[in-house]
Amino acid sequence: MNDLLFELAVPAHFELAACLEYMNRSPLECLFRPDAEGVERLFMIEGEPLLIRLTMPGDPPRRLRASLLYGSVPEDAALAGLVRYIVEWFDLDRDLAPFYRMAREDELLAPLLAANDGLRIIGIPDLFEALCWAILGQQVNLAFAYKLKQQLTARYGQSLEWQGYTYYSFPVPEVFREVTVEELCALQLTRNKARTVLEVAGLIGGGLLSRDELLALPAPEAAEQRLLQIRGIGPWTSQYVRMRCLRDATSFPAGDVGLQNAVKFLTGMDRKPTPAELVDLSARWRGWEAYATFYLWRALY
DNA sequence: TTCCAGGCTTAAC
DNA sequence: GTTAAGCATGGA
Numbered sequence: 001m002n003d004l005l006f007e008l009a010v011p012a013h014f015e016l017a018a019c020l021e022y023m024n025r026s027p028l029e030c031l032f033r034p035d036a037e038g039v040e041r042l043f044m045i046e047g048e049p050l051l052i053r054l055t056m057p058g059d060p061p062r063r064l065r066a067s068l069l070y071g072s073v074p075e076d077a078a079l080a081g082l083v084r085y086i087v088e089w090f091d092l093d094r095d096l097a098p099f100y101r102m103a104r105e106d107e108l109l110a111p112l113l114a115a116n117d118g119l120r121i122i123g124i125p126d127l128f129e130a131l132c133w134a135i136l137g138q139q140v141n142l143a144f145a146y147k148l149k150q151q152l153t154a155r156y157g158q159s160l161e162w163q164g165y166t167y168y169s170f171p172v173p174e175v176f177r178e179v180t181v182e183e184l185c186a187l188q189l190t191r192n193k194a195r196t197v198l199e200v201a202g203l204i205g206g207g208l209l210s211r212d213e214l215l216a217l218p219a220p221e222a223a224e225q226r227l228l229q230i231r232g233i234g235p236w237t238s239q240y241v242r243m244r245c246l247r248d249a250t251s252f253p254a255g256d257v258g259l260q261n262a263v264k265f266l267t268g269m270d271r272k273p274t275p276a277e278l279v280d281l282s283a284r285w286r287g288w289e290a291y292a293t294f295y296l297w298r299a300l301y
Numbered sequence: 302t303t304c305c306a307g308g309c310t311t312a313a314c
Numbered sequence: 315g316t317t318a319a320g321c322a323t324g325g326a
Contacts, residue, residue: 134307135308137306137307137308138306138307138308138309139305139306139307139308139309139321139322139323140306140307140308140322140323140324140325141305141306141307141324141325141326142306142307143306143324143325144306144323144324144325145306145307147324188323188324189323190321190322190323191321191322192308192309192310192321192322193322196309231309231310232308232309232310233309234308234309234310235308235309236307236308236309237308237309240307253307255307255308256307256308257305257306257307257308258306258307259307260307261306261307297307300307303326304325304326305324305325305326306323306324306325306326308321309320309321310319310320310321311318311319311320311321312317312318312319312320313316313317313318313319314315314316314317314318
């Protein structure tokens, strides 16, 4: 089966190849499967698995095509939700022209534009997944964060085996209702991470926290404050979620050690810049801090 | 062994 | 409000 599901027009400054290069950064990524031409991802729609492949065929390729590899064509509402997910995943409805105009003149960003032309912030549209990914990534190296995510997903998520490969979807918050901190610690989460994951699962599963609610707040800063009320979620995590899930282009995780290392490397500093120095530096990226960050991260890999 | 990694909390000033 | 110390785990 390889049915056309839908096609989307893509904006200027979008290159699937650049996005795939980013998505391919870790062989331990378990929630999607990128290759040279496209990416595959498992969705669970009303309990039914749906395996999708995204490509950009044609020459010149100007449309993003979603093909159905496994499952049955969803009904209109579910299909619309899937389209929305793809748009948010690749940040397709954002006009990047202003960012490119600014970044082309920027000493630090210009070389990164050239090397990553058409890269967009790869989003994590699902709030629970985004929060968990951020929590798992606190204070550990990325390889280990991917390992934690893989173990959590394999244990509590759903999967589909198709043509010899196992695809996974991230667990929904509800499955953690009876899960204990000890069970998560067995997956190598620290007690703090385990407690925070369960706390967030309870809030989202209980209807006390949602992406829509955060987006409905008057300002991104308000969403950040809401997330900061949760024990185990600090400035970095909430800024990260603003950037990857709430799609706030102005979010700037100044405390991010990856960002610090990228700036150190690109400027030739003999030490990492302090968060305060990064905030000062980011003034010239105003309005596009999250995109600057995402591109700066690319200097590390 | 030491140091670092896409931090957070608590206690002390 | 700001800073320091403790935490906890794997990888280089």
